[in-house]
Amino acid sequence: MEPYWKVIEQIVKESDLVLEILDARMIESSRNEELEKMIKKIKRPVIVVINKSDLVSSKELDMGMDKLRKEGVKDALYISCRKKSSIRNLMIKIRKVFNMFGKREKIEDSKKSGVHREAEGKIVVGVVGYPNVGKSSIINALSFKKKAKVTVRAGTTHGAHWIASSGNIKFIDTPGVIPMKYMDKTKLDLIGAREVGKIKDKEIIAAKIINLFLDKNKEILEKKYGIKIKKGDDAYEIIEDLGRVKKHLKKKGVVDEQRTSTLIIRDWQQGKLKMGG
Numbered sequence: 001m002e003p004y005w006k007v008i009e010q011i012v013k014e015s016d017l018v019l020e021i022l023d024a025r026m027i028e029s030s031r032n033e034e035l036e037k038m039i040k041k042i043k044r045p046v047i048v049v050i051n052k053s054d055l056v057s058s059k060e061l062d063m064g065m066d067k068l069r070k071e072g073v074k075d076a077l078y079i080s081c082r083k084k085s086s087i088r089n090l091m092i093k094i095r096k097v098f099n100m101f102g103k104r105e106k107i108e109d110s111k112k113s114g115v116h117r118e119a120e121g122k123i124v125v126g127v128v129g130y131p132n133v134g135k136s137s138i139i140n141a142l143s144f145k146k147k148a149k150v151t152v153r154a155g156t157t158h159g160a161h162w163i164a165s166s167g168n169i170k171f172i173d174t175p176g177v178i179p180m181k182y183m184d185k186t187k188l189d190l191i192g193a194r195e196v197g198k199i200k201d202k203e204i205i206a207a208k209i210i211n212l213f214l215d216k217n218k219e220i221l222e223k224k225y226g227i228k229i230k231k232g233d234d235a236y237e238i239i240e241d242l243g244r245v246k247k248h249l250k251k252k253g254v255v256d257e258q259r260t261s262t263l264i265i266r267d268w269q270q271g272k273l274k275m276g277g
């Protein structure tokens with residue numbers, strides 16, 4: 001097994017309960033099948049947490065939740081780290097799921113692994129998910145202390161993990177680096193798991209981001225960038241237009257598409273392009 005998966009497996013084993021964090025803007029893409037299988041095998045209860053709900057409309061969120069339920073996810077909720085009420089709801093959910101699990105499976109399981117946290121009065125919560133989905137931010141919000149490092153640059157929680165606590169709950173943060181070969185790179189770039197400087201085909205990713213808006217909410221792009229999108233404009237034409245507006249020009253007045261694409265990707269990854277909300 002790859003070292004990365006060993007670390008994650010260890011964290012899951014140490015946990016009584018796992019939070020799988022997803023990005024509200026790409027709920028499906030930010031799920032990780034391999035990770036979910038592993039958690040299931042180790043028999044830990046999971047709460048699927050759709051984070052960054054402030055960046056999408058409530059309609060979108062409801063649709064995403066419906067889809068998750070249909071796919072058999074029992075415990076899911078959406079939150080935003082920027083909302084106190086969200087964090088409260090998540091805390092309530094953690095205690096609820098932990099107590100239910102305690103009755104259902106925990107006793108048998110704890111005999112095997114030798115873990116008996118109820119007796120210790122502690123709940124260990126492992127927080128997993130792709131880089132940049134907000135794991136560290138959630139831990140910080142839940143523990144009311146700044147402990148886990150939050151970064152605008154993707155993939156900066158390396159190797160070691162932090163443990164933060166809140167009352168009798170301990171949180172384990174997980175490293176943000178997943179070996180790239182396990183994942184669809186485009187998907188990762190959209191989630192923001194890779195820093196923009198490391199993305200080679202910036203235009204392709206920028207075009208994908210634009211396409212996410214073109215169908216339903218192109219006004220968001222128009223407003224954010226002060227451009228006018230005509231019917232039938234494709235993503236590359238929009239990059240071109242934006243490059244002119246921003247004066248991202250090379251010699252002879254040719255638009256520097258790399259530079260404009262970088263701007264779009266960065267704004268998206270940093271949550272500066274809301275899809276509604």
Ligand SMILES: Nc1nc2c(ncn2[C@@H]2O[C@H](COP(=O)(O)OP(=O)(O)O)[C@@H](O)[C@H]2O)c(=O)[nH]1
Pocket residue numbers: 051052053054055079080081082129130131132133134135136137138149150151152155156157176270271
């Ligand atoms: N808009 C918005 N941004 C968030 C939210 N949670 C985290 N972020 C931002 O997402 C980026 C990555 O967060 P971080 O906690 O470091 O993610 P991690 O890599 O999963 O630990 C940071 O710029 C955070 O400020 C949220 O609920 N809403």
Ligand SMILES: [Mg+2]
Pocket residue numbers: 135136137149150151157173176
């Ligand atoms: Mg982190």
